[in-house]
Amino acid sequence: MTIVTCIFLATLGLIFNPSSAQLSLDFYENSCTPLPDIVHDIMRATLNRNPRMGASILQLFFHDCFVNGCDASILLDDTDFFIGEKSTPPNKDSARGFELIDTIKSEVERFCPETVSCADILALAAREAVALLGGPFFEIGLGRRDSLVASFNSVAGQIPSPSFNLPQLIASFEAKGLDYRDLVILSGAHTIGRARCLRFRNHIYNDTNVDPDFADSVKVLCPINDNDDENLPLDFQTADLFDNLYYVNLINRRALLHSDQELYNYGTPVDRLVELYASDMDAFFGDFADSMVRMSSMNPLTGFRGEIRRDCRRVNFLG
Structure with a gap:
């Protein structure tokens, strides 16, 4: 096969397989x-x-x-x-x-x-x-x-649920070609944003891995049978600032969502990543940028x- 033929076939492959474009x-x-x-x-x-x-x-x-x-x-x-x-x-x-x-x-x-x-x-x-x-x-x-x-x-x-446990979260990311590191890193986006009481009430009222003082403060704002649509910040300290306090909150058992607190419970490599990003915001920022690109x-x-x-x-x- 000549070089010209190879180039021609490669070009045809690009034309008829446009997904190969980068x-x-x-x-x-x-x-x-x-x-x-x-x-x-x-x-x-x-x-x-x-x-x-x-x-x-x-x-x-x-x-x-x-x-x-x-x-x-x-x-x-x-x-x-x-x-x-x-x-x-x-x-x-x-x-x-x-x-x-x-x-x-x-x-x-x-x-x-x-x-x-x-x-x-x-x-x-x-x-x-x-x-x-x-x-x-x-x-x-x-x-x-x-x-x-x-x-x-x-x-x-396809979209991870706030009720997911750790194995379910990891599996949902792996199904997209991402790994447990991407799970921990991209979950850090919850350093900003809010959630409705309906999404986290069960975690605050029934889970055991929640700081009692934090749970009590949230229950005042989200009574057991009322205020489903009340929105609370995922990070109470700096709700509109993109920083690493999300991970500090996980270590302190002060996550609003069940799925978030699942990232710090079991003494696994997932826990170690949470501890890294809680102590080193530069590491979090660098890895977050890489995971976002992926x-x-x-x-x-x-x-x-x-x-x-x-x-x-x-x-x-x-x-």
Whole structure:
């Protein structure tokens, strides 16, 4: 086989196997130069007004990536053809930030029409949320394309539940090609954000691995049969600051969620990681950046798969 033939076949392989295309740090360098500044400026203005939105965007990105990859399927509204991911129990009552992604997308379209995917916008917005709230800034590969469909049924079992125990949490991450280290690291995102009483009441009232004084203080705010929708910060000390106090809280048995406290109970290597990040914020920041990049690269649509949506809420053929 000649060298020319090999090159020709390799090129055909790339054309007909677009999933082999890789994400790139400079994907929009020539096609949409202002993209990073647009995302940064809108996220900064938003978080200055409402820092809670940072955690919402970060959660939106996690929930998108954990269901069939980082493809912006979570952003799709229901249609006559499918009931999407927004309507599922893990998202219906807690997923927020859709309007913010719409705002960013509209501004990006003004400068770079039909060029930047909603999946990449969500990835960049999540990166900015972390950095603007005091966490690490990290480079993130771009070039994702947007899903043509979302499925209510595809969400089942893919997003870790607040009621999961440690083996279930590890298994849910391993199913995505991530390991127990990624579990501990990415759970550190709970250093920001809030949760509804409904999500943690059983942990506070019935689990034995909870600091009694902490439990009593939470019970005042979340009575046993009332205030299901009351939102409490996952980190009471610095609710809107991205730091490492989440891990300190785990060691002190002051986690709000059962699934979080499961990361510090059993004297395993998981415990050792929690202790490392509780004592060394730089180690946490560095490893968090690496894990975010790994998660953001899970099964992206690239090449000729998917599309670049004009509107993040609907596929192009619907208008």
